[in-house]
Amino acid sequence: MVGLLVLPLVVLLPTTPTNAQSSCGGVDTAIITCDDNQGSGDVEDSGLWQLLIMAINILTAGVGVLALAGIVYGAILYTSAGGKPEQIKKATTVFTNVVIGIICFAAMWAFLNFIIPGGVF
Numbered sequence: 001m002v003g004l005l006v007l008p009l010v011v012l013l014p015t016t017p018t019n020a021q022s023s024c025g026g027v028d029t030a031i032i033t034c035d036d037n038q039g040s041g042d043v044e045d046s047g048l049w050q051l052l053i054m055a056i057n058i059l060t061a062g063v064g065v066l067a068l069a070g071i072v073y074g075a076i077l078y079t080s081a082g083g084k085p086e087q088i089k090k091a092t093t094v095f096t097n098v099v100i101g102i103i104c105f106a107a108m109w110a111f112l113n114f115i116i117p118g119g120v121f
Contacts, residue, residue, distance in 0.1 A: 056112075063105045070098040 074094035081087040 056109075060105075060109070063101070067098050067102050070094055070101075074098065 074091045077087055077091035077094060081091065
């Protein structure tokens with residue numbers, strides 16, 4: 001029985017390393033690639049730019065997960081209120097704060113795309 005559960009995991013594991021090391025500024029890296037070996041001087045080719053993009057992607061995923069968790073928490077509060085007005089008010093406050101947070105993050109993302117030439121993505 002345990003073999004049937006482990007077998008799919010063994011099949012899905014890669015047999016060759018997927019992260020090939022590259023060099024960026026004389027430093028071996030496995031996460032980012034630095035294509036500025038030709039000396040073009042483009043910001044988009046630098047390792048710092050790629051780290052910025054990676055950080056923004058991680059923050060975007062984090063905001064999405066936290067917003068979903070806030071909506072689930074507010075929904076649990078609302079459905080378990082049982083007619084208690086203070087718990088219903090707390091649930092609607094959670095929903096309001098989640099929407100405000102999503103709007104603020106979207107405004108920050110739009111501002112970054114406006115202020116950085118060519119946009120972040």
